[in-house]
Structures are given as structure tokens and as C-alpha cells.
Amino acid sequence: MKNDTLKIVGANFLMICCFVIMVGGMVFAQEKFPTKPITLIVSQSPGGGQDLTARNLQPLLEKASKQPVVVINKVGGGGSIGWNEVANSPPDGYIIGQLTQSINILKYTVKANIDYRKYEPIMIGGYTSAIVFGRKDLPWNTTKELIDYARANPGKVRFANSGYGSLYHLATIAVEKAAGVKFTHVPYKGLGPAVHPLLGGHVDVMLTGITDGLYLIQGGKFKVLGSASLERSKFFPDAKTFKEIGVDMNIEFGAIFSWGGPKGIPRERVNILYGLIKKCIESKEFGDFADKTGITISIKGPEEFAKYFEEGDAKWRELITVAGIKPE
Numbered sequence: 001m002k003n004d005t006l007k008i009v010g011a012n013f014l015m016i017c018c019f020v021i022m023v024g025g026m027v028f029a030q031e032k033f034p035t036k037p038i039t040l041i042v043s044q045s046p047g048g049g050q051d052l053t054a055r056n057l058q059p060l061l062e063k064a065s066k067q068p069v070v071v072i073n074k075v076g077g078g079g080s081i082g083w084n085e086v087a088n089s090p091p092d093g094y095i096i097g098q099l100t101q102s103i104n105i106l107k108y109t110v111k112a113n114i115d116y117r118k119y120e121p122i123m124i125g126g127y128t129s130a131i132v133f134g135r136k137d138l139p140w141n142t143t144k145e146l147i148d149y150a151r152a153n154p155g156k157v158r159f160a161n162s163g164y165g166s167l168y169h170l171a172t173i174a175v176e177k178a179a180g181v182k183f184t185h186v187p188y189k190g191l192g193p194a195v196h197p198l199l200g201g202h203v204d205v206m207l208t209g210i211t212d213g214l215y216l217i218q219g220g221k222f223k224v225l226g227s228a229s230l231e232r233s234k235f236f237p238d239a240k241t242f243k244e245i246g247v248d249m250n251i252e253f254g255a256i257f258s259w260g261g262p263k264g265i266p267r268e269r270v271n272i273l274y275g276l277i278k279k280c281i282e283s284k285e286f287g288d289f290a291d292k293t294g295i296t297i298s299i300k301g302p303e304e305f306a307k308y309f310e311e312g313d314a315k316w317r318e319l320i321t322v323a324g325i326k327p328e
Helices: 002-031 049-065 077-087 102-109 143-152 167-179 191-200 210-218 267-281 284-293 302-323
Strands: 038-042 069-073 095-099 119-127 130-135 158-161 184-187 205-209 222-227 256-262 296-300
Touching (some): 038 077, 049 267, 077 095, 077 119, 077 256, 102 167, 102 302, 130 210, 143 167, 158 167, 158 191, 167 302, 205 210, 210 222, 256 302, 267 296, 267 302, 284 296, 296 302
Parallel strands (some): 158 205
Antiparallel strands (some): 130 205
């Protein structure tokens, strides 16, 4: 009987030891990530809204993670070069990228083998509203006046955009379809090349994100007619959304600022990265940067981000099909 009791006590002791070692190992493993530099890949050129966001996040993330953070610009293919590099990286959490809804768009507009399902969503930190703006002497002061004119004068309104099949080209097409109007589309390679034609009257208006157009509007050269986002922008609270004037596009325009990595990053590391980046986004330093550049902070976790990508895929596919845009 005594031997049996000793055996039971010994077995229980071993089980407890194993449990302590296992739990301790899990906690230890969690505390050990990250233990080396993190690489943040940006698929846009230096100086753009996505790049500026990454550069402002970098020192905050270094402080939070206690590891160096290296920002690398991988430009080309509408963002596909950088995003493919993220997708093909080891899924260990040390290489992440700034992702946007253009991943959903590129899937249907270029032959780049891009798919949102190749990424492990970490978080959405915020977005910039999409706005319609033009020079000060335009005869329209609101998007309602613009739409009314366009309905009476098909093709007369000249809309600048940032390139065939781009986010804001598609946004303009969505306005056309929802409002039952026809614009003349004039493509440029980004906002910069469109500024002088806008000022010179060669084109009338442009639809773009606040981050790209804020400095021009604050400089007094242009005026805002309205918002192409689902909600009014806090930066231009008097500018009505298209939905408010009866033009419901049922899709969110404006750039998102979000982070993800290659599919397969362990959930524990996703959660750690989410917590680290969230801490940075909620800091006063990042908040001040957001206020200066037109970013509205709106944090969504991995599950919400995954849902955003999945629902967006269907909406963009429908819009691109209706627009008749084929992969180049």
C-alpha cells in the first residue's frame, strides 16, 4: 500500500513538473519574440503617404519592441513587387508589410499573382478619407452641384485620376455608375503631375485621398466639394458624402494604413505584433502625425482585417467587371 501511495505521489509530482515546464516554456517563448530586427516593407515610393506612415511608425515600434525596425521600399508593379516579397517571406513575424486595399484591386487589373489570402492580417490602424476637390474658381461648391451639372452635360466634367485601373480611377467610375453620369477621365502618374493641369483649368476636379491633397487645400489653392468615403471626414466636416446626396457606391474609398505578413505566422506572434503596433498607433506622437497628414485612426484587429479583405474582394471584383477593366 505504501509503495502504491509513493507511486501515485511520484506520478502526480511528475505531471505537475511537466505542466510547469510546458507553461513556463510557452511564457518564455512569448517573451522571446521578437529577438532580432523587424523588416517593414513599403510597396510605395519614398515620400508618399504610406512611406511617411511607416517612417513615423518606425521609431515608435523600435521603442515598443526593443528591436531595430528597418523600413524598405520595394516599388513597382503598382505595389505588387513589394507585396509579393512579403507574401513569399518566412512566416516568422520578422518580415511584415504595409498592406492596402489595392491588393484586392491588383488581383483583377494586373497579371501579378496577388491575392489577399496570401497574407496574415495583423491590424488596420486607420484610413484617409477620399475627397473630391478642384480649383477655387470652379462653378460648383458641392458634389451635388457637380453631379447635377454632369447629368445635364455628359462628358463635360474632366476628372483627373492617378492612372488607369488605380484606386481613385475606380472610385470615379463608381461615382459615374451610382449617379448615372458620364465623366471624361484624364490619367496622370499620381497627384503631383495633375496639380498644374488642375490649376490651369485643363482638368476640372480630382478624387484622391486626403493625405495626398491636404497640403494643397490648406495652402488655399483648391477647395473640397465632397467626400467619397462612407463617412464625413473630420478634417472637412462640412463636405457631405456621396451617399448623403443620394449617390450610394456601397464601397469604401480612401487609403487604409494596415499591416500584415506572409500567411502562416503563428497566432501568438500575430497577437504580439498587433499589441506592439496598436501601442504605437495609440501614442501621442503618432496621433500628432495623423492629425497633420489627414489620417483618421480607426483600429481593427486581425479578424476584422481578414473580414475587410474578404468582403472587399467581392466588391472590387464587381466594380472592375462593370468598368470593363482587363488585366494588363
